[in-house]
Amino acid sequence: MNSILLWQGCNYRNNLEKELKEVFKVLEKLNVEFETLSNETCCGFPFLIGGFLKKAKETAGKTIEKINDFDIVLTPCPACQRAFKDLYSSMLNLQVKPIVNHLAEFIWRILSSKKDGFHLKPLRMKIMYHDPCELGRHMNIYEEPRKIISLIPSLSVYEPRFSREKSVCCGGGGLLFAYFPTLSIKVAAKKLVDEDKIPEDLDAIVTACPQCILTLRKAVELILKREIEVMNIAGLLARSIV
Amino acid sequence: MSIDNEIYGKYLREIGSALRNKFLRLALSRAVKSYRLNRNEAFKLYPYIKDKAERLREIKRHSLKTIDELTKRTKDMVEDLKGNCYLAGDACEAVKYIKSIVKEGETIVKSKSLTMEELNINKELEEMSCEVLETDLGEFIVQHLKSKPMHLLSPAIHISRERVAELLSRLMEKKIPPEIPLLVQEVRKYLRQKFIDANTGLTGANAVAAETGTVLIIENEGNARLVSGLPEKHIVVAGIEKIVPALSDAILVAEVTSRYACYKAPAYINLISGPSKTGDIEKQIVYGVHGPKEFHLILLDNGRREMIKDPVYCQALYCLKCGSCLYECPIYSLISGYFGYVYMGGIGAILTRFLLGGLEKAAPIAYTCTLCGRCREHCPMKIDVPKMMLKLREEAVKNNIAPLKLKENLKSVTGIEI
Incomplete structure (x- = not known):
């Protein structure tokens, strides 16, 4: 039996507690045995992309010590995933032992391997999937979230004109949300209105990155002033899975 | 602070x-x-343009690797064609060189060049009592409004037709309505005489072909042809990264650049190798006929070699x-x-x-x-x-x-x- 660690990420732990609970719920429904760390801290991603490499090295070193005993590290945050899988080695020359998976990849593997072992109830809503830059362009994961979504009955899916490798950034990437939040949120609003041209009857935007959730949610609330939910893919699944 | x-x-x-x-x-x-x-x-x-871009990428990679050879070949060729080629280590050296060619009080016409911005040349030449005129329409507007170019290709992207009409009305001392074709005609009229009066033309380059010492300039308005063709002196400022080995490579630069800049075909691709010349009388070559008599190519480093490393x-x-x-x-x-x-x-x-x-x-x-x-x-x-x-x-x-x-x-x- 593989030992599995759910690495939650700062954004989920600090800003998205409800969404984190949904991640737990889905994993439990899928009978995944996993652990979390009580002493989880920052993975170092913000330091890596902010240019603070000394700090990043220090943080990454501590993180690797914590996660290296597990076989699989599973995370709902594509930034943490990219740090573990790519940036630690390419920028810091540090290696991570466990297999690292984004939640969407992991969930899809389980769902596709035991097709009859779960039941998904229909969701009558219209959603759009937003490809996070970190997950899509940087980690090349486009299919798994879409496959998960396609399993849910009655769901209507709006595909924006720019998606996958041409997807438009939410505006929260690259630490811009921490450096110049007003600009971030305006980018997000422009993306939804001018680039994605989201339809009038859209109920929810589903994505797979906590920063995208936070930025798009702010734009929906403050600028679009519309009743559109912005949720994680696990949140969507949590509603459907029985 | x-x-x-x-x-x-x-x-x-x-x-x-x-x-x-x-x-x-x-x-x-x-x-x-x-x-x-x-x-x-x-x-x-042009569905095959992506393949061409890939080929060009390889040419660019190789050109930067062999930049010393290519620079030397370019200089040799330009000089062989009775042009001048100057290797400027930095912006200061380039400015000094230009100032040694341009005389006090000249009229100077320019076509759009970002590389030339590195020299801050307008200010330098104005200090010599020269009249310096941007001739690209967008640059002309931006220059006269003392604004800042806001796009590589459309520098006046941020300025409305109404503001342009106000500007031209002031400049021509008559009321000009904010109709775009009219505005364009007015600028054409205004600049026509300036092209003829100009002593020196300043341009950049989209590519330089080492093999033949040829400068390639892409444009749509026709101003670069006039800038490079009418005055007695033509000075080109090009970053060393613009050099590619052969003329066919330079043409590839023109194709890929214009497709990605979303032109099916740019109105003009200028190819210039040295000053104008004739041998029509007794086969004796004379330089300076209808085109410029002097041709100067300044190949600018200004930090580029550091980047290449x-x-x-x-x-x-x-x-x-x-x-x-x-x-x-x-x-x-x-x-x-x-x-x-x-x-x-x-x-x-x-x-x-x-x-x-x-x-x-x-x-x-x-x-x-x-x-x-x-x-x-x-x-x-x-x-x-x-x-x-x-x-x-x-x-x-x-x-x-x-x-x-x-x-x-x-x-x-x-x-x-x-």
């Missing part, structure tokens, strides 16, 4: 006001829309200045050239760091990038701008000029003090 405020304060305040500028937003969204339409058409007509930043010199990354950038498409210094957008941050402005001007741009990688997807040369941004940020931190606000906010998010 703190260093942080000096570096980031004004830059961020300008972005703040750009965000509130409704007209800018409208102008930009129109420009992006029409850019995309044209690009799709151009790509449909760097394995990461080097790729930024593949940039064709086609502008296709800008329209697809989430930040640029919202605030235009405010996301930049003289060189704009993500790629502009790297060019700013090395060619014009330095790290202090580059850092604020680097931190305004979302690192989303959309530019890389649209770049014909597949330049990995996000990767270079990370390196710029690393340099900013090493030089102790990373934004304070970012450090504070990261501390509150991660709980870790930087």
